[in-house]
Amino acid sequence: MTGLSGFPPVFDDVLRGLEEQRYVTGPDHPFYGCFGCGPGHPDGLRVRCFKAADGVVAPVVIAARYQGPKGFAQGGIVATYLDEVLGAAVVRATGRAAVTGELTIRYVAGVPLETPLLARGRVVTDHGRYVDVEGRLTELESDRLVATARGRFFPIA
DSSP states (O other), X not given: OOOTTSSOGGGHHHHTTOOEEOOOOSTTSTTTTOTTTOTTOTTOOOOOEEEETTEEEEEEOOOGGGBSSTTBXXXXXXXXXXXXXXXXXXXXXXXXXXXXXXXXXXXOSOOBTTSOEEEEEEEEEEOSSOEEEEEEEEETTTOOEEEEEEEEEEEOO
């Protein structure tokens, strides 16, 4: 069952009134086949972000096939979700896609599988040639922090 935006209904209240940020325009777009955000990747995560007042938000439910320790997500998958959200925050702030220059993830707690999570990303400083961003991943129901991210991204033409 899906809610207003194609996600489980538990996300409806968070996403209500938010505009989806779409920057992959079609099969010729450079990010169309991206594992994280691309709609054209056959096995990709297809991360979708929505414009928020201070950056972006992304609903996340990590599938059981991405298990690391029993019951929890593999760390690289968590990093990929956060990498995509930080990149989307750069697009939101600058209007330009960006590539990751640096990414630091802090795992605060085990990230549960098959559980509604909410990722947030925002630009900290736009230096022109590069942009510093930060993000966080929380359990939707309890707002319990499970991971944070900081990154430096390079906008591209």
